Amino acid sequence: MASDTHDAGGRVKDRGRHYFDDPKRWKRLIAILIVVCGVLFALDFVNFLQQRMGWWELRHPERDWEGLPSFYAVYGFLAYTAIVYTAKLLRKGVMRDEDYYDR
Amino acid sequence: MIGSLPPAAVMILGALLVPLLRGRARTGWVLLLPAASLAALLALGEGEFGQVSIFSYELTLVRIDGLSRIFGWLFHIAAFIGLIFARRGGSALEDASALVYAGAAIGAVQAGDLITLFVFWELLALSSVFLVWARGTERSYRAGIRYLIVQVGSGVVLLAGIIAHARATGSVAFGHLGTGTLGTGTLGTNLILLGIGIKAAFPLLHNWLTDAYPEATYSGAVFLSAFTTKVAVYALARGYQGEDLLIWVGVLMTMFPIFYAVIENDLRRVLGYSMINQIGFMVCGVGIGTEMAVNGAVAHAFNDVLFKGLLFMSTGALLYRTGTTKCSELGGLYKSMPKTAALCVIGAASISAFPLFSGFVSKSMVMAAALEQNLDIVWLFLLFASAGVLHHAGIKIPFYGFFGPDSGIRTKEAPTSMLIAMGMAAFLCVFNGTFPTWFLYPNLPYAVTYEPFTSAHVISQLQLLFFAVLAFVWLRLSDREPHELPSTNLDADWFYRRFGRGLALAGGGVASRLRAAIAARTVVAAGDVIGSARRYMGPSGVLGRTWPTGVSVIWVAILLLVFLLLYYATTPVTNALPPP
Incomplete structure (x- = not known):
């Protein structure tokens, strides 16, 4: 039954706009993300240079290769991308219809 | 202890009353039971209780030490939160089976011997399947049957291992069983490891989990995610600490599910794959076997139950309100369920191991231990898998469920009882993540020397995660x-749902064709027999004809004649006449 709060399908009627309906909000969120990534990247780079100078260090590497500036940033970015592309490749091999096992 | 009940019995026996209670009385009763059970556990203190001797084997019903105590805490908390979540709409059947299930899990981690372990092991299977069946659909019924077969099968393998082990050693004590190196175990210890491996969702033995959990009721999946696999992790930590094989089994478990999780459409099945991935970190930690690694595995099991439970609860709330958990049908639900969405984000941040959230303080212990043992390749794999966790659990669950393109679905916020349960889990995620030294670390089996909040760890983890998020955005x-x-x-x-099924059907087809062929031949042969019988004995058959009386008289005369001829032929001639 249609009413003030519910539509004919029994769903709650939506009134007004919501936070992420405005594309600007998404853009702002992405801008914040880019700034944070930039700061982290720069921080690690400065840390690397400082280590060479021997003044102070934020991050003492356990291994030489792990101590390269922004090793984790590059690894995280590449790993994520690799996972997505591998998964898309996997999908070509294993994807079937939704009712595959019901038939 | 003897004469009183072991803690596990509190919930199992208490469950018997549940069907008799309704409404608030039932709510009060089911929430009282975990509290009473925890009180019984804490009252016992450390030690071994309930020794019984059966058939010359020494059973220890309850053993409480560092390892079993923290799992005891965990299962009580999980049962309590899950039962609060199940208040809305959960049936008495679900309440009762959840209580027995939780009790069985507590009994299993407190079992001091393998026979007691086996009993609770099977009780886990039997009680939990009702949480799948309670959904009441054809799919859930079939998935439940498959789940039950695998789970009971795991118990059978375990029992076979226990028998072989007991025959070989004469002992059923549940202590360290592994040998450390692959290929040196006995038949018994290998079978026990396999039995545990099925419940721990080892690779290729894992599909019961991703098959059944998404078909469970919205609250059933919350209980399922808490107990079965964590009992298996406990059993591995108890029996197979430092087993080399487990390092690579664990690595494999962290790796392959992340690809499946990326392309899976059902959010609860994504969480199923995510569970295998998280258990992989624990199995790997147990395999590394140092004190820090085992601490990490146990701490991660503790945190995983809370954040995975939180994620299963938020997707369960979605299911309750919208009737679906499929990404392709969801999106924009934060508009209707903002609180659920926010709590889901806390769960996602915890599993992704953002600093101040619980994954950060436990997963890293396993990884640090790997590096400490010079397992650099293992460490690189685990780091790779961490980026995978961020994808499917950190981003996919909240984004496609709550924030992604608007599906147009408008509904109500989750019921208060669900929000309370999710709120408690979220609180514990942040509490453990922010203050690990208050509760989590002091209760681990070994003394903790690990310090999670170093600038190196915080910066490296933030880099990994934020740049992975950046990759997502791009x-x-x-x-x-x-x-x-x-x-x-x-x-x-696929091998048992399609190939095996096809094989069985094909085998059945051959058998039924064979049967049909034999039946057809038999009918023909029988027809021949009946036909010839009719030919000779039927109304027009030679033997079935009616003859006139004269014919019979002639035949009798002929018979008499033959008889006479034979008589004379056989009588000696000499005797024909008497001598003169």
């Missing part, structure tokens, strides 16, 4: 992210 904006499609993805279960 892939998403350039339309390179995999689309959410209604689909089924083939996995190892």
Whole structure:
């Protein structure tokens, strides 16, 4: 039954706009993300240079290769991308219809 | 102890009353039981209780030490939160089976011997399947049957191992069983490891989990995610600490599910794959076997139950309100369920191991231990898998469930009882993540020397995660992210759901054709027999004809004649006449 709060399908009627309906909000969120990534990247780079100078260090590497500036940033970015592309490749091999096992 | 009940019995026996209670009385009773059970556990203190001797084997019903105590805490908390979550709409059947299930899990981690372990092991299977069946659909019924077969099968393998082990050693004590090196175990210890491995969802043995959990009721999946696999992790930590094989089994478990999780459409099945991935970290930690690694595995099991429970609860709330958990049908639900969405984000941040959230303080212990043992390749794999966790659990669950493109679905916020349960889990995620030294670390089996909040750890983890998020944004904006499609993805279960089924059907087909052929031949042969009988004995058959009386008289005369001839022929001639 249609009413003030519910539509004919029994769903709650939506009134007004919501936070992420405005594309600007998404853009702002992405801008914040880019700034944070930039700061982290720069921080690690400065840390690397400082280590060479021997003044102070934020991050003492356990291994030489792990101590390269922004090793984790590059690894995280590449790993994520690799996972997505591998998964898309996997999908070509294993994807079937939704009712595959019901038939 | 003897004369009083072991803690596990509190919930199992208490469950018997549940069907008699309704409404608030039932709510009060089911929430009282975990509290009473925990009180019984804490009152016992450390030690071994309830020694019984059966058939010359020494059983220890209850053993409480550092390892079993923390799992005891965990299962009580999980049962309590889950039962609060199940208040809305959960049936008495679900309440009762959840209580027995939780009790069985507590009994299993407190078992001091393998026979007691086996009993609770099977009780876990039997009680939990009702949480799948309670959904009441054809799919859930079938998935439940498959789940039950695998779970009971795991118990059978375990029992076979226990028998072989007991025959070889004469002992059924549940202590360290492994030998450390692959290929040096006995038949008994190998079978026990396999039995545990099925419940721990080892690779290729894992599909019961991704098959059954998404078909459970919205609250059933919350209980399922808490107990079975964590009992298996406990059993591995108890029996197979430092087993080399487990390091690589664990690595494999962290790796392969992340690809499946990326392309899976059902959010609860994504969480199923995510569970295998998280258990992989624990199995790997147990395999590394140092004190820090085992601490990490146990701490991660503790945290995983809370954040995975939180994620299963938020997707369960979605299911309760919208009737679906499929990415392709969801999106924009934060508009209707903002509180659930926010709590889901806390769970996602915890599993992704953001600093101040619980994954950060436990997963890293396993990884640090790997590096400490010079397992650099293992460490690189685990780091890779961490980026995978961020994808499927950190981003996919909240984004496609709550924030992604608006599906148009408008509904109500989750019921208060669900919000309370999710709130408690979220609180504990942040509490453990922010203050690990208050509760989590002091209760681990070994003394903790690990310090999670170093600038190195915080910076490296933030880099890993934020740049992975950046990759998501780039892939998403350039339309390179995999689309959410209604689909089924083939996995190892294809071998029994399709290939094995096909084989059985083909075998059945051959048998039925054979039967049909034999039947047809038999009918023909029988027809021949009946036909010839009719030919000779039927109304027109030679033997069935009616003859006139004269014919009989002639035949009798002929018979008499033959008889006379034979008589004379056989009588000696000499005797024909008497001598003169």
